[in-house]
Amino acid sequence: MDSITPEVANHVLFHYGRGGYQAGSFTEQIIKAIDMADPANRDKLALGFPGYVAAVVAIQYDPDGVTNLQGIAQGEVAA
Template identity: 55%
Template sequence: MSTTNPTITVETARHVLSHFGRGGYPAGDWTESLITLIDRADMTNRAKLVTAFPEVGAAVLLAKYDEEGIATLQRIADAPKPQCPEALYDPGTGNLRRCTQNGPHDDHQAADGAQWRIDVDTTTEVPW
């Protein structure tokens, strides 16, 4: 992700749309606080926050200042959901990193590059 032209993920678009009351769904406490800070900050502090959190900053600025910003975020938010139902919980942000891979696979990967594997314990008997 570039800090000059960050990619806004489906999840971030949905969180920012929810913040502005235009659809989406609410973020976790930490992420919602970040969105609120960027939304309410003066120009100097907003610039610092956008530098530190380019994706969220770009989405908030798009919603606030771009004439087509809400429509753009809605198009991003309506992107097809991944076929894989697995997700990796990030306790630092309270967000779920959803697997973006389609079809059968054992190794999962999120849009931000995070990778994980869910090992199945085949030694445990399952009672019937």
């Protein structure tokens, strides 16, 4: 989770209805694309948006992902 900033964490949490705050329309579309992407396309998106991909992967696949992202969003956990 090295590249996840508090802003990124908040945007991804909001997208998944777990708190945070809404991103701008372009960023929302990026998060949606990452959310829907297969692994090969997600890897391509990671080239331009590594923090967002890391955050989406964390919330989708890590059992502690929501908790970790909430900590990053609140500045309690270093990314």
